[in-house]
Amino acid sequence: MIKLFRFLQPYRWYVAIVLVLVLLQSLSDLYLPTLMADIVDTGIVKGDTNYILRVGGFMLLIAIGGAICTVIASYFSSKTAVGFGQIVRAKIFNRVEQFSLHEFDKVGTASLITRTTNDTTQVQQVLIIMLRMMISAPMMCIGGIIMALSQDVQLSWIFVVSLPIIILTILIITGRAIPLFKIMQAKIDKLNLILDEGLTGVRVIRAFDRTEHETRRFDVANEDLTDTAIKVNRTIAALMPVMMLLMNFTTIAIFWFGSIRINNGDMQVGSLIAFLQYAMQIMFSLLMVSMMFVMLPRASASATRINEVLDIEPEIVDAANTRLAQSKRGYVEFRHVTFSYPGAEQPAVYDASFQANPGEVTAIIGGTGAGKSTLVGLMPRFYDIDEGSILIDGVDIREMTQEHLRSKIGFVPQKAVLFSGTIKDNIRYGKEDATDEEVEHAARIAQATEFISGMKDGFDSIIAQGGNNVSGGQKQRLSIARALVRRPEIYIFDDSFSALDFKTDARLRAALKDETRTSTVFIVAQRVSTVMDADRIIVLDEGKIVGIGNHRELMDTNTVYREIVSSQLSLEEIA
Template structure:
């Protein structure tokens, strides 16, 4: 929790202001019982009406000022807490955006969502409470004890019994509750994960009649969350009644022994009334502190989870002295490239060497799990290679900034990813400054213009989240248009034609050839007829190059390629 305090630096002045206002308000509240005692012991005993009115007036003024100061403290505390929450969420988002795919996958989307929302809110709420209570409560506790002792030292001995009992109660309850708060956050993670999976995979769940199974899985996680929550609340529920019992017995003792002292002439009635008020302030301040101490452990659990994300130092960083990307003739070169995933014994791709020049199409083909997608994801530095080098236009990609490198790349992923917004906005994701004409040109090349024109609002048609109101082929074509409008040096198509029919596939490849004649095309595909016109075909097998050449060369002398071709010689498809 303490590590989160560094994020409060922009609010230092506001926090100092809150502390000063809290101190002023608390001192006014502490002064009120003294004025009340004077009204009773001086004004009422001596029947001095002007003194009663004057002192009573000061009591009203102090009460109104204390109320106003409390309102201001609450206002500024809420403002600081909300600002803090906004800053931490922004830093979390920025840090996550800098993660490599390996780091992103390590924590998982569901947990990252929980940490950015629920966990930050827990810290934010506790901070708000601390700003309002943690200055006020200790000041009121200390001030109440000093003023109570000043009123009657003998009667103050009651606190030597009451306060340790109260402190021990808080400690015992907190010790049982604290470990459960961390568990509760893990249960929240699990709920988010299952809910997210169920919503994203709803079509698959229904297609395989697994609705009941998913319901059962979610119910188990939901019940586990409920049981943990009930367990925590059961423990916490003992806190307030226990404190009330201790407070009431303390007041009974004060009144009992105070009455004896008044009867003996050792104490005045006004002093007893003031002493009662101070005892209530002391005990209430302890209650405030106890609630803070109960909530802080939950915030600590959340702060630990948030810090885990904030303290992750991304593996992939920009070099301190980045080299500018050359605008010379485009060339992409792999030299003995090897990469393995974290914790894997076997390399995903091993000793890959090839060169792709401007105007050339390099196709990558192979069986499932051969390392095709892994290979192309190394080009935009989604992962960093273990050994070897990848160079673009003669410079190692690790010597460039990620922004400059990726500005030269148009990437179409294996799974088409669209965002909620219009078709035009999704295409302009590749180039925010693209004109309407450029958007239409990109859609035409991507063979998407026909279905876009059929829609009532054309390129201004709204796309639902993840493109749920589009077919798989339509989503793929819009993803291709998004890359085309960028006009990069390198196009990467990672099995991006899989949802297209053969006619659309053929038309798209013809259009691409015209549109991308001054660029490098890296094409990953499963179909032989998609890659057969490529200038270079790389056959991957278990992460290694099993063959390289044109279609004609490979069909003559590469066994693996021949097997792939043979497997696809079906009706309507021939190599």
């Protein structure tokens, strides 16, 4: 957890102010019982009213000063903790944004959300307590002991007995709680995962009538978390009554043996009152420490999980000496590229070599699991290849900055992803400074204008989270418009026409010809009709390129391609 405190650097002056104020507040609290003892022993016993008023007024000023210090310290500690939480959340998000897809798969989306929200909140809350108590509690404890000794040394033997018992109790209870807190955070991850799957997959769940099954899954995870939380809280709940019991026994002992010393003339009444107040301060300082120990285990577990994310070094990083692409715009070359997913027995892409030039359409076709999406996903460097090289405009993509590389590419994913906001915002996601004319032009080429104009607010119509208020075909067309507005050098359409009917598909491809005339275009498709007119067709089979050529050439020479064509087209269409 201490490792995270490096993010307190911008608030170091606030922390210093809090520590000084807490110190002053602790000093005022420690001084008040001594003044009370003087009032009792000198003012009340001797009947000196002026002394009582004078010392009482001074006590009031000390108390007011301590209260002011407390209020200001609370303000600055809260401001520091909230700012710290903001920085940590930003650091986690920025680090996650640098992750390759492999790192996302390793940690898990649900866990990343928990670590960014719940775990950060746990650390933030304990920071407030630590700022208030890490000086106050030790000082009150040590100072209370010293001041109690100044009142009566003989009676202080009570602390020798009670304090070790109290400290041992705190250590035993918190020692049992720490492992449970770590388990609890993992169970929150599990619950978030099931909740996320239940919400995002609600259509599939209802379509297969699995609502009860998902409810049971959630109930099991929820009950598991609840049982762990109850076990933790039951353990921690024992702390307070045990502490209060020990405090009460200590108070009884002080009264009992203190009254004997007063009766023997070895101690004054005021000293006993002051001694009792110092004993309470010592006990309450230990109580504050125990409260900190209650929250510290969970915050420590949360801090460990946050550090795990921050300590992950992204696999894909920019080279130390990056290069800019040459003047040739959109030239792509694969040289003996091999790539395997982590843990896979066989490469997803094996020894792939081909070239694609600006103004050409390169189609990629193959059976399910042949590696089509993997192949095009290597160009934007979603993953790093194992062997070979991928060159764009003569430069290895690993020698470019990721920003420069991806600025050249307009990517339309297999699964259309939209963001909450307006239609205009979603299209402009491809080019932040796109004009309204550019947005409308991209939508028109993507064949999206018709359904957009039919919506109540046109381009200002709201898209729900994930695009759940538009159809699959509409989502695909908006995704295509988002890539078109970018006007990149390279277009990648990863099975982006699958949700379109044949008529819309044909119109869209015809419109794309003029729009992408000077760009390099890659089309991943399942339908042969989508790729027949491509300048070059790459046939994949189990990750290997088994054929490259146009439709006619492959029909004459490639068995795999002929099988795909014959499974989709009639003899008349093939002819």
